[in-house]
Amino acid sequence: MNPLLQLKEVNTHIHDFHILEGISIQVPREGVTVLLGRNGAGKTTTLRTILGFHPPSSGEIRFDGELINGWPPFRIGSLGIGYVPEDRGIFGGLTVYENLKVAARDGVREMERRLEKVFELFPDLKRATRQQAGTLSGGQQQMLALARILVSKNRLLLIDEPSSGLAPIIVDRVAEAISELKKELPILLVEQNYNMAKQIGDNYYIIDQGRCVHEGHMQDLEKEPELKQRYLGVSV
Amino acid sequence: MFDTLFFNLLLNGLAHGMLIFLIASGLSLIFGLMRVVNFTHGSFFMFGAYVGRSIYLATDSFVLAILGGLLFGFVCGGLVERIAIRPFFGNRVQLLLLTLGMMLVMNELVKIIWGPTILRFPRPDYLIGSFMLGDIILPYYRMFIVGFGLVVLVIVYLFLNKTRLGITIRAGVENPEMVQSFGINIKQVFTFTFALGVSLASVGGAISGPFLSVYPEIAMDNILVAIIAVVVGGIGSFGGSVAGSLLIGLINSFGGFYLPQAAMAFNVVLMALVLLVRPQGLFGRGGVTGGR
Numbered sequence: 438m439n440p441l442l443q444l445k446e447v448n449t450h451i452h453d454f455h456i457l458e459g460i461s462i463q464v465p466r467e468g469v470t471v472l473l474g475r476n477g478a479g480k481t482t483t484l485r486t487i488l489g490f491h492p493p494s495s496g497e498i499r500f501d502g503e504l505i506n507g508w509p510p511f512r513i514g515s516l517g518i519g520y521v522p523e524d525r526g527i528f529g530g531l532t533v534y535e536n537l538k539v540a541a542r543d544g545v546r547e548m549e550r551r552l553e554k555v556f557e558l559f560p561d562l563k564r565a566t567r568q569q570a571g572t573l574s575g576g577q578q579q580m581l582a583l584a585r586i587l588v589s590k591n592r593l594l595l596i597d598e599p600s601s602g603l604a605p606i607i608v609d610r611v612a613e614a615i616s617e618l619k620k621e622l623p624i625l626l627v628e629q630n631y632n633m634a635k636q637i638g639d640n641y642y643i644i645d646q647g648r649c650v651h652e653g654h655m656q657d658l659e660k661e662p663e664l665k666q667r668y669l670g671v672s673v
Numbered sequence: 674m675f676d677t678l679f680f681n682l683l684l685n686g687l688a689h690g691m692l693i694f695l696i697a698s699g700l701s702l703i704f705g706l707m708r709v710v711n712f713t714h715g716s717f718f719m720f721g722a723y724v725g726r727s728i729y730l731a732t733d734s735f736v737l738a739i740l741g742g743l744l745f746g747f748v749c750g751g752l753v754e755r756i757a758i759r760p761f762f763g764n765r766v767q768l769l770l771l772t773l774g775m776m777l778v779m780n781e782l783v784k785i786i787w788g789p790t791i792l793r794f795p796r797p798d799y800l801i802g803s804f805m806l807g808d809i810i811l812p813y814y815r816m817f818i819v820g821f822g823l824v825v826l827v828i829v830y831l832f833l834n835k836t837r838l839g840i841t842i843r844a845g846v847e848n849p850e851m852v853q854s855f856g857i858n859i860k861q862v863f864t865f866t867f868a869l870g871v872s873l874a875s876v877g878g879a880i881s882g883p884f885l886s887v888y889p890e891i892a893m894d895n896i897l898v899a900i901i902a903v904v905v906g907g908i909g910s911f912g913g914s915v916a917g918s919l920l921i922g923l924i925n926s927f928g929g930f931y932l933p934q935a936a937m938a939f940n941v942v943l944m945a946l947v948l949l950v951r952p953q954g955l956f957g958r959g960g961v962t963g964g965r
Contacts, residue, residue: 488854515856526851528844530958538837539844542856545837585855 439502441466441593441623442487447496449486456482458647459496464593468639469615469624471655473631473669479647480627481523484595487625488520489513500593515542519586523598523627525578529571533562533581536570540585548588555587558617576607583614594622600630612636631669635659643668680809682926688815688884690922691822695877696899697906697914698829699870705846705909707863708765709758712772715896716779717746717871721878722887723787726794729882735797739879746875751868758867759860780892789889794882814883821880825873826915833911842866846909847958898925901940905947907957916955 440463449457457479464470472480485491487498489510498506500516514520528536541548556563559580565573570581579599586594599615600608612633618624619637628634634641638655645668658665700714721742729738757775761767796814803812833839845852845862853859878891885891898921906917921940928939947955 490850509858510850510853511856511858514854518854520851520854522851526848526854528847528851530847531840531844535840535844539841539852539857540855541837589855 438466440464441501442625443497443499444483444487445497445499447483447486447493447498449482449491450494451482451491456491456647457486457493460644460647460649462642462649462652464623464625465640467619467623469619469626469637471634471638471641472625472627472644473629473634473641474644475668475670476629478644480644481597482647483644484520484597484625484627487513487595488518517590517592519589519591519594519622521579521582521586521594521596521599523601525582527570527573527578527581529569531570532567533570533573534566536581537585537588540588542589547590551588555584558587558614559584574607575603576610579603579607579611580614583618587618591622594618594624596624597627598629599626600628600633608633629669631665677808677810678930680811682930683923684811684815684819686923686926687919688818688822688922689925690919691818692877692881692884693895693899693902693922694822694915694918695825696874696895697902697918698826698911699873700899701903701906701908701910701914702842702846702866703870704903706842706849706866707758707762709768710772710900711867711870712769712776712896713753713779714871714874714899715892715894716776717749718874718878718881718895719783719887719889719892720749720779721746721875722794722882722885722891723783723792723878724875725879726792726882726887727787729794729797735800739876742879743872743876746872747868749875750871751864753871754864754867759863762863776892776896780889783889787887791886791888794887796883800883818880818884825876829873830911838862838865897937898940901944903954905944905954907954910954910956910958913954913956 442464444460444462447457447460448455460479460483462470462483472483474480482491486493489508489512492507496506497504500518505513505516528539531539537548537552538545561577562580562584565577570578573581596615599611603611608630615624615626616637626634626638635655641653641655641658642649643651643664650668651664696714696718700711703709703711724745725738725742728741729735732738753775757771758768761771800814800817803810804816805811833843841852841857841862845859849859852862881891899918902917902921903914904917905920906913906915920943924939924943925936929936
């Protein structure tokens with residue numbers, strides 16, 4: 438089956454800097470694809486290029502076969518690509534419910550219909566619907582960021598560093614939540630926390646200096662200590 | 674202590690505060706969302722006064738004058754955003770110079786169309802006179818301005834808090850990029866917000882006419898106090914623009930009476946004090962530089 442999302446030889450410049458130097462990746466229609474690599478390798482830029490925030494200077498980005506290069510971000514979002522940035526992108530001055538409402542692309546009625554299931558997954562949020570989102574804990578904000586994706590019909594989820602800045606016990610809960618989500622949605626995940634990536638990832642790409650240097654199945658990466666040491670800084 | 678004079682100054686201050694609020698609320702939303710200091714806002718207030726007056730003289734209907742001022746601002750605001758603002762979007766210096774230049778052009782344009790002298794905007798018959806509350810005289814027109822301002826305040830508040838578009842505008846003030854990722858065309862939101870903000874200023878001008886009279890300098894006089902009100906209240910905060918405007922209106926009214934030479938100084942001193950104690954303004958969330 439052809440992949441849901443495909444990047445072919447994508448180059449991205451931000452101002453004068455050549456950040457992505459010909460990245461090619463494929464995201465299948467199910468499971469979690471993980472982008473691994475050190476800080477500054479170009480993982481976040483890859484996500485932001487897909488989303489249209491940094492349009493590529495050359496190369497092809499196809500979503501379900503359709504060329505989406507150069508589309509404005511709102512049109513790419515409308516395709517059903519949900520995004521959770523590393524800083525969660527929560528609207529702190531809005532209530533939890535208002536955050537969900539902004540994200541309700543398919544209308545408030547559809548959102549209400551989906552909320553019951555969303556709250557089953559994130560019971561903390563149900564108790565806090567009227568609370569200002571800026572006053573939630575880091576873990577709760579991560580839950581809200583994921584919940585915002587789930588109130589509309591999405592086809593792919595891009596998540597950037599969900600474990601970043603969270604206590605280990607909260608990281609476990611976020612990992613559990615993402616494991617639940619992956620049953621329903623294909624996910625492209627950027628993660629530096631190798632243990633989390635190992636736990637929920639199916640396929641991986643290692644990015645280094647704006648290029649893909651390695652790819653494969655997550656379980657096979659376990660057998661490549663040298664690769665892990667060299668590109669991920671994971672000690673053997 | 675609470676004599677007739679006090680209530681007179683209070684009502685005067687509230688009426689002026691409401692007019693400032695009509696300018697400041699749009700100014701604040703536009704700056705919060707788009708990072709554009711729209712200097713034409715005062716000029717649209719002024720144009721609203723002229724347009725409202727012309728409509729009133731032509732139709733003898735004050736309601737039509739108000740609606741005309743509102744519609745004029747909405748249409749012109751939308752056009753200005755699409756034609757002039759959008760091509761320079763993201764370049765704050767160019768946008769600042771652009772709106773400043775447009776303000777100067779607009780302020781001269783009214784002199785060409787309506788002449789440089791003060792024009793009288795007659796009050797409709799039903800708003801002439803005053804209401805006596807014991808010894809206190811409450812002029813109908815000032816009460817009308819306060820009432821009109823309150824109605825607009827409630828409508829805009831409900832819009833910003835209850836509708837998805839309104840909530841999206843508030844979300845866009847915080848993080849416009851994230852808003853787009855939810856499939857929302859932020860440029861359309863910008864155009865709408867700009868048109869809405871300008872229409873509030875313009876309708877404010879229309880109702881200010883019979884209170885302040887109509888002359889070109891009302892643009893400059895009011896944009897400055899409105900900017901101060903926005904900074905005092907907190908940029909991008911609707912509640913802040915309400916509080917800031919009423920505070921400035923009251924200070925102008927009382928200060929202008931007891932120390933008329935220093936009326937403007939009071940505003941600036943208030944702004945300086947607020948910035949020293951709360952740099953983000955009374956109700957603001959970020960810093961006044963609004964860095965992003």
